[in-house]
Amino acid sequence: DIEMTQSPSSLSASVGDRVTIPCRASQSISNYLNWYQQKPGKAPKLLIYATSNLQSGVPSRFSGSGSGTDFTLTISNLQPEDFATYYCQQSYSTPPTFGGGTKVEIK
């Protein structure tokens, strides 16, 4: 199985900040990387698929980049509703695997 690593597990930021959330795969996954946002008590929500494609309805302050083993989710101009946990997920091979998540907290 491909292991997805997200470090740090949490970070603190302020409204208006630019935040970068890293994700690393244990082997090359090309561009088969998705990002999800999860708020407490809610289901995950797809933000970005195939590394850099914004899901319909997702604000343009979210962007994704990377290739191979290293990927980044960037939130520019952090908004109050963006405080949540973010998960990366590889779809390169079965089983699909998720990172452990990065929680974005209010500074």
Next chain:
Amino acid sequence: QLQLQESGPGLVKPSETLSLTCTVSGASISSGSYYWGWIRQPPGKGLEWVGNIYHSGTTYYGPSLKSRVTISVDTSKNQFSLKLNSVTAADTAVYYCARLGGDHRGVYFDFWGQGTLVTVSS
């Protein structure tokens, strides 16, 4: 708008079978080239894929649960179901059903149910 809704017992005894159903509304489970899946999340922890099913009945299961899991589909009711047998406390989790969408660029879980907490306890 596509909606998914999980249903089933919230409490299961150890060694018994966990059974959940996902009802899909807003689209036919048989239309399009979509897989339908189950993902679980133990309290305070991360996400674990359980398995997927196609409307034809083709299934894929996660390796850690493969020996205990069965996913089935009922196209007449627009539902798919999860059975996990011989459960232990480690199977306590929120269980989500989801649609696996995508294209040549990859696949992703684009629609999710709200999730249902299943607790394994005597």
